[in-house]
Amino acid sequence: MKLLLGVVFLGWLMIWGMLPTHTFGERWLPMLLSKTKTTYFGRLGTNVLIFTFPILFIAVVGCVYLHIVRKSDRNKSSSGALKAWRRPLLIKQPLGIVSGTELAFCLMFLAFIVWFFSCYLSNALANFKGEGGEKESNGLWLAKLEIAALRLGLLGSLCFAFLFFPVTRASSLLPLVGLTSECSIKYHVWLGHIVMLVFTAHGVCYIIVWAATNQLSEMLSWARVGVSNVAGEIALLSGLLMWATTFSRIRRRMFELFFYSHQLYILFLIFYLLHVGISFFCLVLPGVYLFMVDRFLRFLQSRNKVRLVSARILPSETVELNFSKDPSLHYNPLSILFINVPSISSLQWHPFTVSSNSNLESDRLSIVIKKEGSWTEKLCHKVSSSSLDRLEVSVEGPYGPNAMAFLRYDSIVMVSGGSGITPFMSIIRELIFRSTTDSPTPSVLLICAFKTSADLTMLDLLLPVSSTVSDFSRLRLRIEAFVTRESVPPNEPSKLIRTAWFISDPSDLPLAPVLGRDSWLWLGAIISSSFVAFLVLVGIVTRYYLYPIENGTNGFFSSWKSLLNLLFICICIVVTSTAAVLWNKKRSTMKAKIQNTEALTDRELESVPHQFIVGATTVHFGERPDFKKMLLESEGSNIGVMASGPSSLRHAVANICSSGPGKRLHFESISFSW
Known part of the structure; x- marks a missing residue:
């Protein structure tokens, strides 16, 4: 054909x-x-x-x-x-x-x-x-x-x-x-x-x-x-x-x-x-x-108001929005969702990477939004408001790759800066799912750079809290986190992630494929x-x-x-x-039911997913990652290198992968810009 x-x-x-x-x-x-x-x-x-x-x-x-x-x-x-x-x-x-x-x-x-x-x-x-x-x-x-x-x-x-x-x-x-x-x-x-x-x-x-x-x-x-x-x-x-x-x-x-x-x-x-x-x-x-x-x-898809179930609010001025989803909606990692919030702007649509995984979370779809502009600032302020019990949201998508190309590599090195870590969340969750089905999965090295220690809480979003998976031993994940603007760990313990739950309206619908x-x-x-x-x-x-x-x-x-x-x-x-x-x-005969799940407690932050992330993470304060050393010393003959974040970061990683010693490295940039 x-x-x-x-x-x-x-x-x-x-x-x-x-x-x-x-x-x-x-x-x-x-x-x-x-x-x-x-x-x-x-x-x-x-x-x-x-x-x-x-x-x-x-x-x-x-x-x-x-x-x-x-x-x-x-x-x-x-x-x-x-x-x-x-x-x-x-x-x-x-x-x-x-x-x-x-x-x-x-x-x-x-x-x-x-x-x-x-x-x-x-x-x-x-x-x-x-x-x-x-x-x-x-x-x-x-x-x-x-x-x-x-x-x-x-x-x-x-x-x-x-x-x-x-x-x-x-x-x-x-x-x-x-x-x-x-x-x-x-x-x-x-x-x-x-x-x-x-x-x-x-x-x-x-x-x-x-x-x-x-x-x-x-x-x-x-x-x-x-x-x-x-x-x-x-x-x-x-x-x-x-x-x-x-x-x-x-x-x-x-x-x-x-x-x-x-x-x-x-x-x-x-x-x-x-x-x-x-x-x-x-x-x-x-x-x-x-x-x-x-x-x-x-x-036609945007005419439907999507059911927003909850939002997780991080101390780093980052918000994870969780939507109700029809189980028939399947998407691949690195998919993009466009959202519109009429109470902020009836015309503006903004794209965000889907951080959830349709195999692990059949009834939820999540995106992560970091406050970086006037529109996102207004959205984060609305979601963080204690008086808000419902937020009207329209969506288009998700749109994504037709295949999971990252599975062809023996190992994957993911390089991110700031909110650039969000595209890698869906990949890690897909690898978690495949590790439970005895499918061969590549090893993963996540190199992430953050400005402050408050941004480290974004690592808590790597694994889904609602997942039934309790054994992460088959996932070969190593995280090297760098805090560039702080030389020592903070004296005070980091603030906990707060969860806000929203009341649904009868007109709200779960996110479903527009053409079935x-x-x-x-x-x-x-x-x-x-x-x-x-x-x-x-x-x-x-x-x-x-x-x-x-x-x-x-x-x-x-x-x-x-x-x-x-x-x-x-x-x-x-x-x-x-x-x-x-x-x-x-x-479609599916009728979504909102589960009246209680808000996350401090105990859930000490759950198995959180413990696994802590055990796999090494934090470096006051340092910047040496990309050349870390990439060229990566083990494997077929290594996929994915970079997401500021253009300077992606260009630096691309330079290393295009050099003579980087023949084993196969580069992919994840961004709307270049």
């Missing part, structure tokens, strides 16, 4: 590669139009067939493949050659940590877009013939600039076709190549910079041409048929506003400005569609279509059925309504045609997705 999908994808890329050539324009396109251009679809049918259908086919068949893999519970190991390619090759800003595989694909993509533009431009200029004369000579450069401007727009559309793939969270495309949406964010950022750079050059070139030829009135042109200049300018302006807030200094210091301005992508998409028309929009439709399906499913147990199959059904319904609607309306008008005197206003097609897409996605979600909700 993967071989078939790979062939289809290469065929789709080949169509893009042939697009600027004479062969495509003079031979292939006339033949395709003669066979696909009908009274039901017109030129739209041709572009749907060669640009949209292949990617949607890959997405649907990929859903079937992932369903089979999930049922078979496969965790395939990569070959040694592939592991070598995954080693960090570049560790510099602004790209950050880049592996050999990523660098190779980036260079190939850059070479492809350079060839695409140069081929398009050279072929267009070769057909351009001036008639001589001084006036013609003066205007020749403007004519060539206009040709280049048009080709820049086509180049921007090529890059735009890939832009939404990395941010479609519930897509089958990313898991097929071993990626997750959070680790692919950087690809979206890179593509976004290229798209806006090319589209800006496209717009500036046209403005120069219009200004030089006294045709600035073209900026206010909205043609009845064809390209709309005004729509393109609005799309470019909204894109520039988004682009201006994406640079790291602005994004980190003024996150809310970045977040709210990024919602202009809706305006950008609509006016881009009105600018180019629905037929040309089909070139970029696959990524947009899959994103729209994913976005609406996330919207067979979510991949349902996602494939939604994509295929909604797109078939869209084609049927378009065919009927085009044949019996638009076709007679377009063959009339004035024709049909192309912008209205584009909006009509967009409306059909939205209707089909909304209807099929809503039907699938409601059907799965109806099938």
Whole structure:
């Protein structure tokens, strides 16, 4: 199945590669139009067939493949050659940590877009013939600039076709190549910079041409048929506003400005569609279509208020939130949950790593939040308030890797800084579960750096208090904890973890998979059925309504045609997705019951899990970890190194793993940034 999908994808890329050539324009396109251009679809049918259908086919068949893999519970190991390619090759800003595989694909993509533009431009200029004369000579450069401007727009559309793939969270495309949406964010950022750079050059070139030829009135042109200049300018302006807030200094210091301005992508998409028309929009439709399906499913899931059972409040200004969960919801370690707290902000969603394990805790899901910004500060203050008896929370997810790649290693070294320890909690709990089933598990060395001794209480969250497991002897865990800002242990004993219990509302529901147990199959059904319904609607309306008008005197206003097609897409996605979600909700007979468990007492902190953590931990005060010594002295021939925390920490660890002595070390960075 993967071989078939790979062939289809290469065929789709080949169509893009042939697009600027004479062969495509003079031979292939006339033949395709003669066979696909009908009274039901017109030129739209041709572009749907060669640009949209292949990617949607890959997405649907990929859903079937992932369903089979999930049922078979496969965790395939990569070959040694592939592991070598995954080693960090570049560790510099602004790209950050880049592996050999990523660098190779980036260079190939850059070479492809350079060839695409140069081929398009050279072929267009070769057909351009001036008639001589001084006036013609003066205007020749403007004519060539206009040709280049048009080709820049086509180049921007090529890059735009890939832009939404990395941010479609519930897509089958990313898991097929071993990626997750959070680790692919950087690809979206890179593509976004290229798209806006090319589209800006496209717009500036046209403005120069219009200004030089006294045709600035073209900026206010909205043609009845064809390209709309005004729509393109609005799309470019909204894109520039988004682009201006994406640079790291602005994004980190003024996150809310970045977040709210990024919602202009809706305006950008609509006016881009009105600018180019629905037929040309089909070139970029696959990524947009899959994103729209994913976005609406996330919207449906977020309408439910999730049942928040309890919160554990640590003295280090860290909070663990525990949600009620449907046992049918299964997720892998390193999964991400997006949460929204309407009482803090009705629009802001923030991602957090899931710290619980679905095998050990079938009815609970936990996330750990450390106070590090204004939003998290307000949340921690609310949860810590003694007067709060209920907190309304909406969630999206969890989203995570399709397989547990860390199981392929003989030993694992986890390096964390501060709250970066939270992704490793779910891995340790998974290894606890596997140790009880006599499955071979790798040994674990956890190197964690904290600022103060109060942060050491985060180690108490490594093991679940509610777990029935009492024997941890099979778990080979060693913890090296470093307190960097305190040279001696505190004289006073550390404060105990406090637990707050919340009262549920009848409208609160346990966290459940939005598409049920067979979510991949349902996602494939939604994509295929909604797109078939869209084609049927378009065919009927085009044949019996638009076709007679377009063959009339004035024709049909192309912008209205584009909006009509967009409306059909939205209707089909909304209807099929809503039907699938409601059907799965109806099938689910699970009724969660909240257990009135008493609050944790001081005695529970002296439980077997706590004693095990204390026995496995060595605390170093006033020191910083010597990563090079600890990593290179690690035992084993196949060692997985995972780093989570500040970028400086991850870059330092990546440097060691990419060095000559670090050939045994296979690095993985866990972060939304790079």
